[in-house]
Amino acid sequence: MGTVALVAFAVTVFGIMTSSHAETTTVSLWTDADTPATVDAGDAQAVELGMRFRADSAGSVTGVRFYKAAANTGPHTGSLWDGDGALLATVTFSGETASGWQTATFAQPVTIAANRFYVVSYHTATGHYSGDNNGFAQARDRAPLHAPATANGVYRYGSGGFPTSTWAATNYWVDVTFSPSGAVDPSPSTSQPPPSGDFPNESNTGVPAGVQPTPYTGSCDFRTDNQVIDGKVVDCGGILVYATNVTFRNSVVLSAILTNADDASVTVENSEVRAGATSYAGVGGSHLTVLGSEITGGQHSVHCGGNCLVQDSYLHGQYNDPNDAFHNNGFLSNGGATMVVRHNTLWCSPVDNTMGGGCSTNLSLFGDFAPITNVTVEGNYFHATPGGYCGSFGYNPSKQFGSNPTGVVVRNNVFERGTNNRCGAYGPATSFLATGAGNAWTGNTWADGATVDPD
Template sequence: MLAGASVLVIVGAIGVAYAVQRPAGEGGVDAGASASVSAGVSDGSSSVSGSPSPSGTKSPSATATPKPSATTRLPSSAGGPWPNASNTGVPAGTKLTTYSGPCQIRTAGTVIDAKTVNCTLEVRAANVTIKRSKINGRVVLDTDISGSSKWSYTLVDSEVDAGLVQLPAVSYGNMKVIRTEVRGGATSVQCGEHAISCTVEDSYLHGQRIPDDAAWHLGGFLSNGGKNIRIRHNYIFCSPPANSVGEGCTGDLNLLGDFATISDVLIDSNFLAAGTGMSYCLYGGDASSKPYPHADHVVVINNVFQRGSNRKCGAYGPVTGFNKNGTGNQWSNNKWDDGSTVPPEN
């Protein structure tokens, strides 16, 4: 997608609009912006208040708050609990100090460890690691920039709160997101069409935010085209209900062929939470109305779809746009949370 583009995209047969926006030079547009937010969400997320300091002045050290225990909304998987607030994010007991380094990272091999970061981190270097840290802002690697194919970052054991902003909390590729809790933004994690790779594992994506009168469309994970995407063992929930103008979530996990073909995607062992404010829990990358209508090598296996109050996961069903006959596509062992089989058709 071109920097500065603002595109209104229509997804699915029911005509749900997904607004795709990326301001020019967006990697730093909200650096230093206040992350003070109070927005009601349906999964019990608390509001976060932060007053970022552009100068990064040090403050007294803090200790990460002990994580709350899992709730009944977070059922156990066969291999242990699903990612949630108790087993993702900054490990309990970690002493955090205020980050005083640059918000635009240009030094290869940079490690940010045990910090409270009060700005958006823009990655423009290779092998950047952000770990055991709380980011009151966003984490961005803009894959539209020339030379970005050489940049990369790992975000691990951390917490991101993007606040109330119509942009993704974590983006746009060449990244690994591991055991991280992501809140805020219009989308929790977004992978762009120019990304070399995207991996999200053992993470908790929830608590997206929308003004009550805004025509935004939200999601847990979004790719508008791209390849080499790995989404493994995450709890993904597009949690806000529809707002006063009827806008809100598109789906938990959204693959949409807007800017490139969706290809080489693994969606394995995730929990897709139910919400009647979204159309479907999963968009599978195939839609005849799209510029790139046919996804290939999309493997969806071992996932659990929560039935929810209407027994459908989303308002209209669990999945749309998955072509079981597409080249290399596979749908296997996907279950409802009651153990029954979820077929690829609605």
């Protein structure tokens, strides 16, 4: 994408247009009067070009728009993706003009949730796309639509697919047509809950019923001890916590949350973390507390370096980058002490991609960088996963600190059998060292009540 000239981004006032197809008022981030500074970037390769966006309210995406250079002769297809790369809708453009704004309408509108990231894109077989470098140096906002800054303007060379690469915060002049429902919906999209039992799922985790989060307008530099963010939609584009005892409560957090100092600590309580398409964990670092929350997106849901409590929470919907061979996990530790994972639903849900990336387990304890010690895993629901096992419990002699996990207590967990009757591809559990000091495996069952034994 280095062929695009470095130019300034021209901003004009947003307007409202009417879709003749759906006979409903739709909104977009740009108007027909908005035009690129670089109409033709000169790149003649086939490429998928897109934009990340979210909406303040639930509603329906009715179609895709893009700005066309005269040499960008197509053919063109438009697509809508969720933040994890699942294709939600596609449409072929027809009746295009020689240049300027083009619009294609989906056969059926696609309902989207409030405050959740999606990607709208189009594919050109001939290149010559419009593109303004630094077009997303600042966010593009016009309620109810928002396109975040910097990590936006996405592309993927080739025959098409979910675009994730970025270059110089370039705006490729892709837009969405959206019909808001008017209702603020803080809930993420639906996924399969546990089939039985009193376990966490979308209905009993996250922002409590009746709470309507409002936009967070404070500093995104979290360096104040004992700071509490309560009842907010936090859109900081990535959160680094440097202070102790920072709390996100009754909130929707639209990025990963990471502790970034040795003594930094964070609590996520009755909240929803939607980390989206990032290689960071949804909640990561040391000194983490996650209570009654739903964590989606990110390479891992929770990545703990030590001193962590995850309880009564729903971990699922991790981000599997289609262009890399990264492994996903629900809860992951690469070494550390003093961890409690209690009464959660743990589900590593992405299927393998063509690069070899995909799920390891729902819960992985790996002695890569430090010994695994004093870990309690109790009362959780291990959802059937496309990964190798549902749980891996610390004994990996090939790893530097993997020969002697101690104090690993795994008790009273329930394992879903899944379609292959094994929970994971190879079995429910692996790498539990029964002879390790303080290690215990007791009361773990299948969902039908049968006993689950490690290995």
